[in-house]
Amino acid sequence: MDFDLNESQALLQDSIRKSLTAKYGFENRKAYMASETGWSREMWAQYAELGLLGLPFSEEDGGFGGGPEETMLVAEQMGRHITLEPWFSTVVLGGGFLRHGADAALRGELVPAIAAGEALISLAQVERQSRYDLFDVTTTAKKDGEGYAITGRKGMVLHGDTADWFVVSARVSGGQRDKGGIGLFLVSAKTPGVDVRGFRLVDGGRAAEVDFTNARAHAVLGDAEGGLPILDRVVDEAIAALAAEAIGAMEVVHNMTLDYLKTRQQFGKVIGTFQALQHRAADMLVALEQSRSMAYFATMAAQGSDAVERRKNMHAVKAQIGRSQRFVGQQSIQLHGGIAMTMEYGAGHYFKRLTVNEAMFGDTDHHLRALADAGGLVQAA
Structure with a gap:
């Protein structure tokens, strides 16, 4: 399959990456967290200007007609900066319920307000x-x-x-x-x-x-x-977005750890020259790339019309990525040593986000057990 981005997707990825890089540094995030709301209204308005809040809604409802692939791209960038704004709760979750459960009149009432940054769900x-x-x-x-x-x-x-x-x-x-x-x-x-x-x-x-x-x-x-099937579907789509967010966070943590291994010295040598630490960094990369493949799979599987098969796929996604993000986060903390435990360094904050991400809508053990009860992702002959 072709996983290359088309021109509009590449532009979307580039625009949000530039915006977050410019205004979502470590110190910026600390200031947003300390604000009255716990996140930045200024950044929320910027998300609206970039079209991120109306992205998954149809043009007829006042949105921009984006699909699961575009949501994946945004989620990954949000994960790279462990953003605090309610994009996931409002656009992915709330937007999912409007798209799958609301009538045209209700969508016409709320979608333009969400896209403009004026309504939170x-x-x-x-x-x-x-x-x-x-x-x-x-x-x-x-x-x-x-x-x-x-x-x-x-x-x-x-x-x-x-x-x-x-x-x-x-x-x-x-x-x-x-x-x-x-x-x-x-x-x-x-x-x-x-x-x-x-x-x-x-x-x-x-x-x-x-x-x-x-x-x-x-x-x-x-x-x-009969609302449960809608709830199931929206949660499946949310799990796909969480998978993409985890990829963004894991990639930053892995790169942060590599940079530290290349600069920290012990016993007169850069610790990245120690073979045991090289192996652990390589294992982190393997876990990251396995998860990246599962995130792509989740984006495609979340669009499935067979609810039973879709849920089995999401169990597999959650089990694999949950295990990987816990491993990558733990290895990052271990390889950074004491500095990773301080509030002034980013590694611990990323690990906290990955930990919350893993628990959301079912942790690794829950989904692994559910997948086993369902007979596994691939049925035995």
Whole structure:
């Protein structure tokens, strides 16, 4: 297959790379993290100017008609700079629900606002008991006139403390772990009955716990009792974006480690001349390149129409890249020695992002177990 970028993709990659290189250095990121929101509104406006916020939406809805490949390119660059802005939560997750579940009127209402940087969306899906099971839902959606009232508590809502809208998974019917009876509801953050408590993640990003108490939904995404397939699909697409983000972060960590091995001296020699350390750096490169292939595979597989096959593919992607990013991060810390443990050096910050990335939507062990239960990626003869 031809993995070369076309002209427009190359221009997109170059434009975001230049923008982030110029304004997202290590000290810039520290300042953004210390701000009131925990990220940069100035950079968010610049993302809008570059077209990154409207990229995956169709031109008819007010977007730029980009596909999974363009999302992969943006995610990789975001990973290279471990950005803090809510691009993933708003454009990948929130945008995915609008593209797959919203009607034309709702897309016309929200997509132009997202593309202009004026609306932020967060997915409120995780519950205390749910772990990584998307169908384990106790939050309820009860019929209230022509709409629904949402009651329940959601945790780990990415950028929930600055969101304008929440996509909430809630149970309309059935038991706690039934795969039917789950709906997806769009709720305004300003709706009475919505209480948000924000906090900082270990990698510097932001998340929130959100309580809904008879909060009236603004709209239903898809079928009120058949929202799980949409949730599954959007999460599969999100895993592909996370894979690309991990590649960007791992590549920077690997290069940072090589530079350190070429300059740090011990026993009168540059430590990069020690064969044992060369082998470890080579193993890091192998893990990175294996993950790069899986990230390309994820981008293609996320477009599949067979939900069962698509989910198996995402299990494989998460298992492989999760294992690799943990290995690359750990080796970087070990090879850097004590300096990697300081807040003033970048290696530790990248390792934190890779650790959060691995846990999102299921860690390595979870997906490896799920893949085994599904019979593996390739069925035995």
